[in-house]
Amino acid sequence: YVDLGNILETTPGVTPDILDRLDSRVATAHDRIQTGMENEEHGYAALNLPETVDTDEIKTAVDRFDDPESIITVGIGGSALGAATIDAALSTPDHADTYYLDNVDPEAINALLETIDLEDTVVNVVSRSGTTAETLANFLVVQEAMADADVEWSDRTVVTTGDEGNLRDLADAHDLPVLRVPDGVPGRFSALSTVGLAVAALQGYDLDAIVEGAASEADKLSGSLYDSPAYAYGAATYALAERGALTNALMPYSEDLEYFAEWFAQLWAESLGKDGVGQTPARALGATDQHSQLQLYRAGPRDKVVTLVRPRNRRDRQIPETDLDGLSYLGGSSLGELLAAEFEATEASLAAAGRPNIRIEIDRVDERGIGELLYGMEAACIMYGELANVSTFTQPAVEWGKRAARGLLGGGEFEEAAAVADKRELL
Numbered sequence: 001y002v003d004l005g006n007i008l009e010t011t012p013g014v015t016p017d018i019l020d021r022l023d024s025r026v027a028t029a030h031d032r033i034q035t036g037m038e039n040e041e042h043g044y045a046a047l048n049l050p051e052t053v054d055t056d057e058i059k060t061a062v063d064r065f066d067d068p069e070s071i072i073t074v075g076i077g078g079s080a081l082g083a084a085t086i087d088a089a090l091s092t093p094d095h096a097d098t099y100y101l102d103n104v105d106p107e108a109i110n111a112l113l114e115t116i117d118l119e120d121t122v123v124n125v126v127s128r129s130g131t132t133a134e135t136l137a138n139f140l141v142v143q144e145a146m147a148d149a150d151v152e153w154s155d156r157t158v159v160t161t162g163d164e165g166n167l168r169d170l171a172d173a174h175d176l177p178v179l180r181v182p183d184g185v186p187g188r189f190s191a192l193s194t195v196g197l198a199v200a201a202l203q204g205y206d207l208d209a210i211v212e213g214a215a216s217e218a219d220k221l222s223g224s225l226y227d228s229p230a231y232a233y234g235a236a237t238y239a240l241a242e243r244g245a246l247t248n249a250l251m252p253y254s255e256d257l258e259y260f261a262e263w264f265a266q267l268w269a270e271s272l273g274k275d276g277v278g279q280t281p282a283r284a285l286g287a288t289d290q291h292s293q294l295q296l297y298r299a300g301p302r303d304k305v306v307t308l309v310r311p312r313n314r315r316d317r318q319i320p321e322t323d324l325d326g327l328s329y330l331g332g333s334s335l336g337e338l339l340a341a342e343f344e345a346t347e348a349s350l351a352a353a354g355r356p357n358i359r360i361e362i363d364r365v366d367e368r369g370i371g372e373l374l375y376g377m378e379a380a381c382i383m384y385g386e387l388a389n390v391s392t393f394t395q396p397a398v399e400w401g402k403r404a405a406r407g408l409l410g411g412g413e414f415e416e417a418a419a420v421a422d423k424r425e426l427l
């Protein structure tokens with residue numbers, strides 16, 4: 001569910017009339033997206049995942065790992081954030097502890113490897129290209145740490161990668177179980193594929209319910225923003241960006257969705273930041289950031305839209321009654337009611353100050369809900385990309401850095417590495 005009411009009242013130029021006119025462009029963009037999906041074109045194919053993903057294959061690949069104490073995912077960017085988002089949304093203290101090696105900070109990696117019981121750890125290595133330096137380096141380090149601890153690392157590793165690349169070679173050489181990254185699915189659109197679902201399978205979440213949630217959003221895609229919540233969000237954020245809302249602060253009112261804001265930041269920035277356009281994602285958490293960032297969002301530059309996300313239902317907890325003067329208003333209420341009041345107050349306070357905000361709601365943060373959110377936001381991003389006429393599924397700036405890093409370490413002749421080497425010489 002997406003509510004755009006507070007963009008019409010707040011943003012000059014964003015009128016019902018403008019949305020009506022945008023709707024005909026949404027119809028054209030939807031046709032393009034449909035064609036891309038039908039032809040399984042790169043990027044658009046991600047929207048077919050609710051139909052194409054084979055959840056049984058994923059469950060079978062991790063079947064042999066019996067209830068591990070810890071799961072280390074070695075991957076970066078789109079090869080880590082989807083899994084981390086699903087896991088953060090669904091995990092409870094009785095699930096395995098999960099760690100994401102999506103950086104190569106030696107301090108952090110030493111601390112982790114010195115602390116956890118590697119014998120009771122599953123290593124989930126993910127790289128679409130199979131060549132990403134950070135991922136390969138971290139995998140080699142984890143592998144060595146396991147060997148040093150007399151753990152048969154190859155029995156405790158599952159790999160997700162493409163048909164070629166160093167990671168595939170490594171997996172083949174050691175006969176590791178491999179899940180294949182589907183064709184046409186870029187990293188940041190891969191949460192609902194083998195890439196994002198292996199951790200969910202290891203944790204025993206209901207993969208089919210995640211996919212069903214995504215499928216229910218897919219069913220709502222249509223040629224009108226008035227019928228499709230995902231397209232409504234994509235079109236509205238595009239219209240707002242065109243009128244100066246160059247920052248999109250995503251603020252879930254649910255700790256379980258804090259990581260969703262992290263995932264959203266990658267999706268939005270890497271997909272839409274092209275050709276001098278784009279909308280900078282900011283991450284916030286309600287109600288916590290009402291006591292920090294909200295000041296800026298309500299009274300700072302008029303260059304933002306705030307996206308407020310919440311589940312309609314969640315487990316609740318009563319606030320104890322008290323006869324302390326001044327606190328009796330809390331007694332008899334619940335934490336959930338307080339959080340709902342905070343959410344609505346933020347929405348109203350932004351609107352009263354003429355600041356555009358959009359409400360996104362799901363029924364609850366469960367498998368189905370997270371599937372809906374991930375799919376809906378991907379479709380929204382693709383719609384935005386179509387309207388802005390950018391190449392949503394490429395990431396040349398990211399690739400530049402990847403080639404430079406590999407080249408600097410002697411992993412190939414790359415002109416990007418030469419540019420960095422020249423700069424080093426100047427310093």
Ligand code: PA5
Nearest residue numbers: 077078079127128129132187188
């Ligand atoms: O979205 C993207 O394309 C990137 O964030 C990649 O996911 C990231 O660079 C990791 O790439 P790979 O999966 O090839 O290791």
